[in-house]
Amino acid sequence: MQLFRSEEHVERWLDRRGYGGGTLLSLEQVWGLADAWYREKLSPNWRRLTLEEAEAVFASLGLTGDFWRLRPAH
């Protein structure tokens, strides 16, 4: 995940590299991911989030749809 000056800079970089569209996130959404993933990382009892838990974090931040799906759709 990269941080760009603006959406215009994203578009220009994608065109130059020939990548597909991907998806944009606000700083608040990135912070939500960072906090959920790493807040407990220095705890002895830390464990990786399950796929279900990770999808719940995505959904709580408004990150939904195929791009954020970790498990096959029912």
Next chain:
Amino acid sequence: MFTKFDRDVRLALFDLFVELGQAPGPEEVAARASATVAEVRASYERLDEQRVIVLDPNSRDVWMANPFSAGPTPFRARHGERSWYANCNWDGLGSCAMPGGEGAVDARCPDCGETLSVTVSDRRPRGDGVAHFVVPAAHFWDDIGFT
């Protein structure tokens, strides 16, 4: 999930990364975990298999102990006097989440090369910029270096 030994190695690795501001050598982790270097390297392999850390494909040294990167990246996170390279912007902010929700991340815009700074205080990010993912979530680990 983890054996007690792998949990100790993981903690030693991350604690030392925070303390040193860079990846500790396996000797330093071994000393902290009261183990041999061979035992630590064997543990690294198990942690890599479980995607807890990422080893360099050639040297088998630690490449990523997410959120930290052992090598230079365009993402530099700071907390007080300490600083670390992070693997991406998510990880840069993640290194601010660990020590109490404070810190800052400097990232280079891939398009124009300008340095963008995001500060975090009271668990709230402030700064300019927009984040972008190319790779869908289900494929993050297909090539974690690219992701």
